[in-house]
Amino acid sequence: MLTEQLLAPVPGGTGRYTRELAAALAATAPEGWTVTGVVSRHGDPSAAVIPGVAGPRVLPLPRSALIAAWERGVPLWPGGDAVHAPTPLAPPVAKRGRSLVVTVHDTVPWTHPDTLTPRGANWHRKVIARARARANAIVVPTAVVAAELDQHAPGPAPVTVIGHGVPAALASPPDPVTATVITERLRLPEHYVLAVGTVEPRKGLDLLVTAMAQAQAPNLPLVVAGPAGWGGLDLAELADQAGLARDRLRVLGRVSDTELAVVLHRATVLAAPSRSEGFGLPVLEAMAAGVPVVHSDAPALVEVAGGTGTLVPTREPIALARALREVVDARGDHGAAGRRLAESITAARRRAAGFTWTRAAEALWRLHVDLHRSARAELR
Structure with missing residues (x-):
């Protein structure tokens, strides 16, 4: 190989x-x-x-x-x-x-x-x-x-x-001691929107930063886990241009699998706004971890999620902001919206279990x- x-x-x-x-x-x-x-x-x-x-x-x-x-x-x-x-x-x-x-x-x-x-x-x-x-x-x-x-x-x-x-290390929650140590070392917020992937144009992170600066977005920090790739995307600079406060953006860079497990399981919602994908591993890994997913309508992400995520049109930051807000609000809802989200998370876990x-x-x-x-x- x-x-x-x-x-x-x-x-x-x-x-x-x-x-x-x-x-x-x-x-x-x-x-x-x-x-x-x-x-x-x-x-x-x-x-x-x-x-x-x-x-x-x-x-x-x-x-x-x-x-x-x-x-x-x-x-x-x-x-x-x-x-x-x-x-x-x-x-x-x-x-x-x-x-x-x-x-x-x-x-x-x-x-x-x-x-x-x-x-x-x-x-x-x-x-x-x-x-x-x-x-x-x-x-x-x-x-x-x-x-x-x-x-x-x-x-x-x-x-x-x-x-x-899905690696077993990402499907299961990390032990509490490890989680605490990594949370403190990475200075993770209590609640946050997460994006995982190489920082490059295809991943749509520029759209996500713009979306998070909108009034329709959840009032949470954005955490990005992944190394810098080609294209010279400076997320901090993009945040300044979009009007997203610096304290609402946390760029972790490259993380280990152990760190990613903690970052993923603590996330409120995963955002996957890619312009194009062949598969979309972060989406599958979030599904396995029980983290709700908001993803673009890139066909491969639609195929992988299988209807268990929240779908938004590619290149539409307002729609992305609203979808993220709806999911975040539903996570704290004890009514019909919360039940629908819980059912989607259960279905996503079940679907992800078929991918090993x-x-x-x-x-x-x-x-x-x-x-x-x-x-x-x-x-x-």
Whole structure:
């Protein structure tokens, strides 16, 4: 399994996917199979160490040279009888008698190229199209992405939908002592609106800041958990421009999983105003934690939430502000609104329980084992 994303400056959601899926694959490996992580040459590959996963094995080329080699069709095989690429960074073609599966997380390079750098959008379109043409199979996280991929990057590689999962550490409340220590260290407010994700244009955090400054918004602080990404979004500056008081914005930056568990379980409501998503892990994780979700009408978020969240149109901060206010008010309501919200939270927990990394790994193993048998049969 290529675990290169774990060594990226900002691993993001694909980094979490890589780590969680690799660990689950190792834990569910069929008899005779082992899972080894593979990375390009780095001075310190320790960030790609995953419990239960062998390696990481280091390829002879640094990242930039590896990308260039694969772009030029150099058949540098990462090793193993089967390779899983959890991002579009993958060998140009499967080795004879062996299989290659590539995960494509979204079709943003086609549908929302303005939310990526021009170079990033071009590169992703190229490598995704190549994978669709030459890999043995493509994995996507939602049916939405599968349909969009057929539209924008058709090809012979079959597409399988395999959803993400929720780590046990995020589904269950942290122990009280840990929660108290982390709450004090991060200076978390008693009640707050939470957003989780890399701070970049696609996540819609600029819209959220604008929404929270409106008179229709709940009178709560906004807490943002996630590292800074590309695009140079300065949330504090955006807050000043929108008229949101500085004491109502708390930007935590990158947090550990243990910290995220505390931040998530203490939240009053999760806001997910993304312009586009392929899946939306924070939405699923909030559902599992029993935190109500207000999300945009990005199709993948609609699919993941399954009607258990509060839906708002993308790019409409007033609608977002009102929806957040309604959810916050309902949390303290003992009447019909409170009961409806409680029912939605229960339904969300039940839906989230169907998404596990173990289930995702088992589905991926079935795909890999079947492809491997076919590949070996072709040699005979």
